[in-house]
Amino acid sequence: MRSKAGRAALLGVACAALTLTACESGASGDGKGKGKDDERANGKLLSQSLQLFKDAPSVRVSYQMTEGSEVRVEVSSDRQNNCHVVAENEAFRFDVERGGRAWMRWSDAYLDMGSAGADGAQANKELRGKWLELSHDSKIRKNMAERCALTDMRKLADQMTGPHRGAYRDAEVTEQGERLIPLRQGDQGNSVTTYVQADGKPYPRKLVMDTPKVASVPVDVRFLAYGEPVAVEPPKDSQTVRSARIEALAEKNLALGLTGS
Secondary structure, eight states, X not given: OOOSSTGGGTGGGHHHHHHXXXXXXXXXXXXXXXXXXXXXXXXXXXXXXHHHHHHOSEEEEEEESSTTOSOEEEEEEETTOOEEEEEGGGSEEEEESTTSOEEEEEOHHHHHHTOOHHHHHHHHHHHTTOEEEEOTTOHHHHHHHHHHHTHHHHHHHHHHTSTTOOOEEOOOEEETXXXXXXXXXXXXXXXXXXXXXXXXXOOEEEEEEEOTTTOSSOEEEEEEEESOOOOOOOOOGGGEEOOHHHHHHHHHHSOTTTTOO
């Protein structure tokens, strides 16, 4: 059961999207006049906000699993390389302890969907109600480790705050009782917009990539929390499967595009 969209349909579109919007908009911050002064000031606020994200001791974010999907994945990670990746409705869960041992678990419903053929049925039987301990070179582990590191998100943050990067400030909005300032790079309908807290430190709370030339539907990332503890408790031995054969079956039948194919 694999998805060819994979990560590229999520945060992987971000860098291309930002390059496109920068070329097609005037928010470069290198002009003159009050409008350009405002763009530079907004760009400075955006840089401050994204730096708070990059400097946070831990962060919890969520985003769509694949382009156009309503299913979201939530990632919690800290500077000690502890991490949880949880799909909506607990379809799957990945845990890594201080960048070392790592485990993956799938829901019964998900296992049933991936149980076609003898290999799928075997994976279903062996992993039902169990955690699979992943080898260091596991393809699934490597992909999930990139999710934990928020690699694409950090690359995007770096590009958004480069020299002479400005931003437009759109009308303030309130979401879940929190006042947010939208800082947009690009033109309406072809933009990357970061929503930052209006009160207190300007942490980013949401990022929306609305770039039809890159992704057919808007892609959004929600920054749910900063500084939360990310505690990983290894599963009990009785709940753990350690098998290269079963790991290979999982990569074949349950990877959902996480093996890069």
